[in-house]
Amino acid sequence: MEIRPFQTLTLRARRFYVGAMFQVMGRALQAMTEVDGEACRETRQLPPGFLFEMRVLPSGPVMVVEHTKDGRLRFLGTDAPRPINLSIQFKHMVHAFRVVSFQEKTAIAFANERMLVDGDIAYAVRMTRVLNRLETFILPRFLAVRAVKQYPRSLGFVEKTAGAARIYLRVLRNLIGNERPYE
Amino acid sequence: MSSRFFEFFCPVKVIAGKAALEHLPWEMQGLSVKRPMIVTDKGIHQAGLLEPVLAACREGGVQIAAIFDDVPPDSSTSVVREIATLYRDKHCDAIIALGGGSAIDTGKAANILVSMGGDDLEQYSGAGILKHPLRPFFVIPTTAGTGSEVTSVAVISDEQRGVKLPFTSSFLLPDAAIIDPRMTLTLPPHITAATAMDALTHATEAFIGLAKNPLSDAYATAAIQKIGQWLLPVMNDPKNEEGRLELALASTMAGIAFSNSMVGLVHALGHATGAKCHLPHGVCMSLYLPYALEYNLEYIREPLGELLLHLEGPERYAQTPTEQRAESCIAAIRALRDQLHQRCGLPRTLEETGQVEFSQLEAIAQLALDDGAILFSPQEVSFEDAHALVCRAWS
Numbered sequence: 001m002e003i004r005p006f007q008t009l010t011l012r013a014r015r016f017y018v019g020a021m022f023q024v025m026g027r028a029l030q031a032m033t034e035v036d037g038e039a040c041r042e043t044r045q046l047p048p049g050f051l052f053e054m055r056v057l058p059s060g061p062v063m064v065v066e067h068t069k070d071g072r073l074r075f076l077g078t079d080a081p082r083p084i085n086l087s088i089q090f091k092h093m094v095h096a097f098r099v100v101s102f103q104e105k106t107a108i109a110f111a112n113e114r115m116l117v118d119g120d121i122a123y124a125v126r127m128t129r130v131l132n133r134l135e136t137f138i139l140p141r142f143l144a145v146r147a148v149k150q151y152p153r154s155l156g157f158v159e160k161t162a163g164a165a166r167i168y169l170r171v172l173r174n175l176i177g178n179e180r181p182y183e
Numbered sequence: 184m185s186s187r188f189f190e191f192f193c194p195v196k197v198i199a200g201k202a203a204l205e206h207l208p209w210e211m212q213g214l215s216v217k218r219p220m221i222v223t224d225k226g227i228h229q230a231g232l233l234e235p236v237l238a239a240c241r242e243g244g245v246q247i248a249a250i251f252d253d254v255p256p257d258s259s260t261s262v263v264r265e266i267a268t269l270y271r272d273k274h275c276d277a278i279i280a281l282g283g284g285s286a287i288d289t290g291k292a293a294n295i296l297v298s299m300g301g302d303d304l305e306q307y308s309g310a311g312i313l314k315h316p317l318r319p320f321f322v323i324p325t326t327a328g329t330g331s332e333v334t335s336v337a338v339i340s341d342e343q344r345g346v347k348l349p350f351t352s353s354f355l356l357p358d359a360a361i362i363d364p365r366m367t368l369t370l371p372p373h374i375t376a377a378t379a380m381d382a383l384t385h386a387t388e389a390f391i392g393l394a395k396n397p398l399s400d401a402y403a404t405a406a407i408q409k410i411g412q413w414l415l416p417v418m419n420d421p422k423n424e425e426g427r428l429e430l431a432l433a434s435t436m437a438g439i440a441f442s443n444s445m446v447g448l449v450h451a452l453g454h455a456t457g458a459k460c461h462l463p464h465g466v467c468m469s470l471y472l473p474y475a476l477e478y479n480l481e482y483i484r485e486p487l488g489e490l491l492l493h494l495e496g497p498e499r500y501a502q503t504p505t506e507q508r509a510e511s512c513i514a515a516i517r518a519l520r521d522q523l524h525q526r527c528g529l530p531r532t533l534e535e536t537g538q539v540e541f542s543q544l545e546a547i548a549q550l551a552l553d554d555g556a557i558l559f560s561p562q563e564v565s566f567e568d569a570h571a572l573v574c575r576a577w578s
């Protein structure tokens with residue numbers, strides 16, 4: 001049977017979208033821990049030099065983030081300099097797509113066994129909360145409520161818009177590439 | 184909250200009821216087992232629970248080739264190594280784990296070593312490391328609570344490194360679980376109560392958690408019904424064989440339920456409390472269950488209200504207006520705890536245990552946040568939430 005072209009196009013678009021979202025999330029994670037004390041409270045518990053990755057099995061996009069110190073995360077792109085400490089692996093591209101396009105909440109994706117955890121579960125729980133926090137920060141509220149279990153009560157409008165603006169700005173500057181991760 | 188996707192898996196043959204033990208030889212012969220080894224603990228041996236197993240095997244034509252009866256309450260990698268050595272020395276070809284959670288976990292871990300080879304258990308730690316089935320393995324639970332006979336998990340502490348090694352694989356599931364009422368007949372009242380509360384918590388958390396699904400729901404509700412009906416009668420009459428069997432079945436069913444839909448906040452808090460204060464797991468479950476349900480109330484109103492039917496029966500359910508059923512279910516659980524307190528002194532608050540300091544509550548809340556079970560709590564939990572909850576459970 002011949003594979004119809006639009007199917008492969010869909011697959012490629014999906015792969016591209018997930019890869020791009022990983023890039024955005026990686027940079028946003030870095031930016032968030034530079035401005036948000038609440039997120040740092042979680043990440044500070046990780047050991048310095050801790051490497052976290054999200055990847056899509058069997059050979060999909062990868063995102064690698066390092067905890068440098070004091071809760072700061074640094075986006076390393078797709079390559080890890082050392083063995084990974086914690087890996088969250090989506091079993092299939094479609095599962096990753098559903099999560100990063102906010103059709104399935106991260107916690108539900110765990111519950112539905114869409115992904116595997118390789119590493120210390122305590123760190124996985126912590127990183128899930130950090131990812132939730134990220135989503136509430138960078139997404140418009142109507143999307144964020146779809147992505148996380150509960151929209152945080154303590155995240156007021158001012159805090160959110162100010163926080164989101166600063167994170168977006170940093171993501172943007174990082175994407176353009178004329179800002180060093182650490183000044 | 185119903186999930187539109189789920190997985191459900193339980194390939195364990197359950198052999199339950201009167202003279203269930205006497206089915207074990209036939210099951211072993213079906214797998215060509217000739218030299219089984221029993222893994223158990225001293226308490227089981229002293230309680231006289233080993234004898235009926237040996238007798239059943241002898242009469243059924245299977246000779247037990249080795250017995251290890253020294254599993255400690257918190258099993259370790261060195262114990263597992265010791266068992267593997269004995270297994271190899273005696274040319275055994277199967278393991279029968281006889282006991283509670285620790286003996287069963289130890290049996291699972293020993294089966295990894297003797298099947299995969301080597302003496303280094305750590306290399307098999309984690310999820311999905313085991314790639315092929317292990318040697319024949321049978322479980323005879325002697326408490327009615329943990330459900331370990333139907334879970335694909337084992338936890339063994341590595342005493343040298345001071346960490347707990349988790350093992351997860353469907354190959355850890357036994358070929359058969361033997362549920363015989365003789366095995367739980369002599370369980371002391373406070374252990375009967377605490378382990379039953381553990382089973383009740385497994386079923387309840389399976390039914391209200393984020394990963395609930397129609398198949399695990401069926402097992403969970405049936406388990407809750409049995410516990411609601413039989414726990415107090417068994418506390419009043421410990422030799423009630425029918426009630427003992429029903430509680431043991433409830434524990435197995437609750438185990439099937441939670442291993443397919445996960446546990447939640449009660450277990451996160453309970454694991455943390457157990458680790459900090461060395462309280463028995465079942466006691467921790469009983470302490471936190473009503474408070475964790477109250478914390479999640481607005482997210483679980485519907486399923487929790489439904490549980491009233493299974494816990495208290497159709498009359499009480501029908502008499503309770505729909506909007507009050509969830510609260511009534513929590514009240515019924517509190518009433519059950521009061522009854523158990525009266526009968527065997529099962530503590531209802533952290534203070535009543537006499538083993539927890541108020542100053543430890545912050546550390547307990549902090550540790551609970553790192554527990555995997557907390558992911559499946561319907562309401563998100565922050566440190567402040569967890570701390571407020573353990574404070575409510577204090578007195």
Ligand SMILES: [Fe+2]
Nearest residue numbers: 381385450464
């Ligand atoms: Fe439990």
